[in-house]
Amino acid sequence: MNADRKTLTSRAAPMLLVCACALAAACSQAPSRPDLGGRCDASALGWAVGKPLDEAAGRKLFKQSGAGLWRVVAPDNTFSNDQRDDRLNVRVDAANVVTGVDCG
Template sequence: MNAQRRSVLSRAAIAVALTLAATACSQTQTRPDLAGRGHCDAAALTWAVGQPLDEATGRKLFQQSGAGLWRVVAPDNTFSSDRREDRLNVRVDKANVVTGVDCG
């Protein structure tokens, strides 16, 4: 390969790399765990305490909370201690009965 052709290919590779870098920097994060849809409010969700956590109960809690994401906190699992105003925490016991609902 001659020097002129290598130079053209090198410039093309640099241009592609710069374009990819610029595109990556300009995109916003769309991961659901980074951007919830709103502010969580668990004040009206005390009705769920004592109820078994099934799919219907989970959906209703999520919709009524206004949260962007939610997690189930069971006695035997580990979870991060970071606080997020858009996350609903549904606390359950070993029998999968809701023991508490809060945001964070």
């Protein structure tokens, strides 16, 4: 029985190392993707604060920001703290009303 455990552990160790490396790479900061769009500019997006975030508002925010990526940040979401010049963050409350718009 002990020999079986030792064999299983020696077989699993390389796989665990590969998984750990893949996880570390996935958690690293992603570079900007110029092919997705330009720099994000949220300076003219204050009109959305206080309004519900629906599909039309989301599309308008994304287009006006010039961002290549966007994400909705809700109170119950978990998200990475990496900073990206090409990403728009739309912050909403529990009722899906926009509370803030910023880039990063």
